[in-house]
Amino acid sequence: MRQLLIIGGSDAGISAALRAREMDPGVNATVVVADAFPNFSICGLPFYLSGEVPDWHNLAHRTRDEIERQGIELRLESTARVIDPVRKSIQVEDAKGRIESLAYDHLVIATGAVPVRPPITGLDLPGVYLLHTMEDSFRLHEHLTERRPEAALIVGGGYIGLEMADALRRRGLQITLVEMAEAVLPATVEVGLGRVIEDEVHRHGVDIVKQVAIESIESKGSRLAVSGSQGFLKTVDLVLVSVGVRPASEMAAAAGIDTGVRGAIRVSREMATNVADIYAAGDCVETWHRVTKQATYLPLGTTAHKQGRIAGENAVGGHRQFAGSLGTQVVKVFDLAITRTGLREDEARAAGFDPSGSESRVLDHKAYYPGAREIQIRVIGDRRSGRLLGAQMVGDWQAEIAKRIDIFATALFHEMRMDDLSDLDLSYTPPFSSPWDPVIMSAQAWGKARESA
Amino acid sequence: MRQLLIIGGSDAGISAALRAREMDPGVNATVVVADAFPNFSICGLPFYLSGEVPDWHNLAHRTRDEIERQGIELRLESTARVIDPVRKSIQVEDAKGRIESLAYDHLVIATGAVPVRPPITGLDLPGVYLLHTMEDSFRLHEHLTERRPEAALIVGGGYIGLEMADALRRRGLQITLVEMAEAVLPATVEVGLGRVIEDEVHRHGVDIVKQVAIESIESKGSRLAVSGSQGFLKTVDLVLVSVGVRPASEMAAAAGIDTGVRGAIRVSREMATNVADIYAAGDCVETWHRVTKQATYLPLGTTAHKQGRIAGENAVGGHRQFAGSLGTQVVKVFDLAITRTGLREDEARAAGFDPSGSESRVLDHKAYYPGAREIQIRVIGDRRSGRLLGAQMVGDWQAEIAKRIDIFATALFHEMRMDDLSDLDLSYTPPFSSPWDPVIMSAQAWGKARESA
Secondary structure: OOEEEEEOOOHHHHHHHHHHHHHOOOOEEEEEOOOOOOOEOHHHHHHHHOOOOOOHHHHEOOOHHHHHOOOEEEEOOOEEEEEEOOOOEEEEEOOOOOEEEEEOOEEEEOOOEEEOOOOOEOOOOOOEEOOOOHHHHHHHHHHHHHHOOOEEEEEOOOHHHHHHHHHHHHOOOEEEEEEOOOOOOOOOOOHHHHHHHHHHHHHOOEEEEEOOOEEEEEEEOOEEEEEEHHHOEEEEOEEEEOOOEEEOOHHHHHOOOOEOHHHOEOOOOOOEOOOOOEEEOOOOEOEEEOOOOOEEOOOOHHHHHHHHHHHHHHHOOOOOOOOOEOOOEEEEEOOEEEEEEEOOHHHHHHOOOOEEEEEEEEEOOOOOOOOOOEEEEEEEEEOOOOEEEEEEEEEEOOOOHHHHHHHHHHHHHOOOEHHHHHHOOOOOOOOOOOOOOHHHHHHHHHHHHHHOO | OOEEEEEOOOHHHHHHHHHHHHHOOOOEEEEEOOOOOOOEOHHHHHHHHOOOOOOHHHHEOOOHHHHHOOOEEEEOOOEEEEEEOOOOEEEEEOOOOOEEEEEOOEEEEOOOEEEOOOOOEOOOOOOEEOOOOHHHHHHHHHHHHHHOOOEEEEEOOOHHHHHHHHHHHHOOOEEEEEEOOOOOOOOOOOHHHHHHHHHHHHHOOEEEEEOOOEEEEEEEOOEEEEEEHHHOEEEEOEEEEOOOEEEOOHHHHHOOOOEOHHHOEOOOOOOEOOOOOEEEOOOOEOEEEOOOOOEEOOOOHHHHHHHHHHHHHHHOOOOOOOOOEOOOEEEEEOOEEEEEEEOOHHHHHHOOOOEEEEEEEEEOOOOOOOOOOEEEEEEEEEOOOOEEEEEEEEEEOOOOHHHHHHHHHHHHHOOOEHHHHHHOOOOOOOOOOOOOOHHHHHHHHHHHHHHOO
16 A cells, blocks of 8 residues: 655645545555644634634644544654655654654655744743744643733734734733834735724724834843834733744755745645655745746645645646645734735736736725725736736725635636726625626726826 | 717616716717616615615615716606617607607617516506516505505515515515425526525515416405415515516617517627617627527626626727626525526536536634634536536625625636636635635535546
């Protein structure tokens, strides 16, 4: 019986195992999981920490039983240390420090990412958290529930920073959010929409500090003094650091596997590495971007699931290609949903397009039907080809924004021209939309802005 | 100055006028409107009759002023009677019965549809309504508010019948809904989903009678006795008849313009009729179906807007083609949203496909995040090609179903294979979806059902 080994029990790893067994019920699939929590929804951690999800067990996409019932062997609390592509085996260390060698016919590396440690002194002090593992979350949860901190500082205004600001406000903490860039969510939306998000976050009682780089954290009795550029100084009970992640690719690199953008493992669109019979997927790999047609680093749960599924299929003899990422994302922060797909203007320019953006404010449904809410939509198109390149939306979390970005994402997947979006046959009834959906209206507004330019 | 004449001041007519003026500010655009209510959202009438929209004036997509400010002349309460393609003029009768001749260089016919009058005796009795014009709605509104009827019977379980059942329940009336087919919404969803809708409607206090054909309505004092097949007999205060519409195409046919499916005006994909310089759009025309690649009759407001826009563009020299309808629809009935796009199985079979359907029940977002709701999704694919042919969804009105059908619609627009839906990069965060959105999960379920078949 052929042996498929998978290193990593999160989204990409479990998806690979499930798909491999689905395509070839004759394969042995073993997943090496570093902790005791296979297939957990790490995207759900902020909702556990906020108290909205009282029991962390519910964060499992699937239980251990459900996975094993698919004929998948789980090796929990086992850390892969070395990959030997010549002998086709890996060395695994268990919780007691014992090393064992496991042979493979095919290997999928799904080691994920680790948090970036910014150049701040004092990151290892008690009360400072870089959220990464389930264990980190348990420690923070215990801190929140047992020590009842009153004030927290969050370093980084990306989506995890914002979700955590929301989560800790729900627990009643005073929050200061510090972002180095000129607006929050700089990797997701343009500055103008970032400001809209800041207003919402501030309205919910979060202090926001921008264009400040945190430099050091020091103990002050039971508290933490945080200082940074521009003379920033603030004393709090708790510090969360979330300034992004980097691929966990060292073991792969040591085995002779090529890496690329930001050190991520280089893979073909079949999710194969340069080493025979070794595939890789998820937050540890480069991601092919469907719009730029270039490799980038875009660690997202959705992408990890897709790539894992493809790696699993191909590891048992399939030939499926990864169709590429569009960087589609949504985050809920307080009462706002914030979404984007495709390229920002700066990204589009860097990729050789001639981008132009236009912004619309449109109601989510007919004004006369109760409950209409304004959505802000920014669409980015290519002046030369007229192609849609990206879209960003901000609005009330009940304005069906997440699924509207998916309409853009599906259009972008098919390289539609902005003008052709008016041809899409989208649904309409007054409680849910207008005869031209906001998606189409924003594309039409882009066209009009071009004509008058 | 060239003269563009447009007959009809609803969705298609006004869209044509607006687009013509947008493309060519030098054209004279005159719209002949049979009543005093140009550009009203007739889709909003049920919400006016329910009381949710207190003021009917708010149902205007645009006010008269807004339209005229675009340089469009409105001739209200003027009914076109004759089209003379040789002299290139039309005869118009005003409210006082005066006939005037108006010349055109280009003509757009947007006369819409009229309600089908089923073979029921007594349709003209007081208290019996075939909703069509704004005036009909005013009469019904007056009846509801001044005579306070207690019991109503609705003939027809299509989307207008269901919306009106919802509307009149909100006013406290007892409702009996009578549908000839074996389930409600037979033109929109398969029987199984129709049953789900019936449960919801019944739960809200509406009696449902199926497979009964109403045959006559008789006055019984101030009430109406309604009888039908299977010995059906019921006495109520009010009867609404909504069994569908047919194209208002007689005047066009009398002018030598070809008609086709169900008597609708035959048009090219440029929305041109067979007669030079005469275009037609909206509920009075045949609609090219993007999946079957054949003409059909699909009167929908969204399609009327699209076709009107194209007719207007081409009437001033454009060459835009109608991209085709997918029959995408959504209706809200009590707390349910009901949607579909593309073909039902019977339609697919009739069009020469080899369809197979599969049904999934999926949560709209991760179970652990509060408020997750079940969606029922039926997807229809072609066994031979693996292509997506259609989708239907029923679920809670806040489960973002309308925009999810639009993801299917956008995929269908691009003739995607069911298997390729897994490649779509859709957004995810636990409050809004799952790493595989319900749209993708239902497509994957179709694939699994095929493999095991």
